[in-house]
Amino acid sequence: xxxxxxxxxxxxxxxxxxxxxxxxxxxxxxxxxxxxxxxxxxxxxxxxxxxxxxxxxxxxxxxxxxxxxxxxxxxxxxxxxxxxxxxxxxxxxxxxxxxxxxxxxxxxxxxxxxxxxxxxxxxxxxxxxxxxxxxxxxxxxxxxxx
Numbered sequence: 777x778x779x780x781x782x783x784x785x786x787x788x789x790x791x792x793x794x795x796x797x798x799x800x801x802x803x804x805x806x807x808x809x810x811x812x813x814x815x816x817x818x819x820x821x822x823x824x825x826x827x828x829x830x831x832x833x834x835x836x837x838x839x840x841x842x843x844x845x846x847x848x849x850x851x852x853x854x855x856x857x858x859x860x861x862x863x864x865x866x867x868x869x870x871x872x873x874x875x876x877x878x879x880x881x882x883x884x885x886x887x888x889x890x891x892x893x894x895x896x897x898x899x900x901x902x903x904x905x906x907x908x909x910x911x912x913x914x915x916x917x918x919x920x921x922x
Contacts (some may be wrong), residue, residue, distance in 0.1 A: 779874055782806050783905045786852040789816040790912055796821060800912045803833040803853040813837035829853060830861040834868055846870045854909040858882045862893040872899040876909030
């Protein structure tokens, strides 16, 4: 399995968010080449501005493993994490974060330029299926404007 395979699964979660009229961001948590948790944005459905895809997936992973740390896990998320999600990822001590497209408006980089908010051992990889991730966001917001 490779990064593209798991990002495709995160994209499916994002498509689910899109179908629920949520901002289409999806995430999956993987350990040992197996998906242990999934999530997509649910802020509208739950009436909770913190119900981001990353946090939904992290909570499911913590529950699945019975642990609050994920040093052996990888989070795949379609859009670069925001500062709130980056903070949660820091505390989870996740081993790797793989994102699709950068988010120049709302990413953690906006609040902390030049400094990584992730745990020192967390590996960050970006740009996996970025065009597909961006297109889904563009389609969502285009529909909102029409």
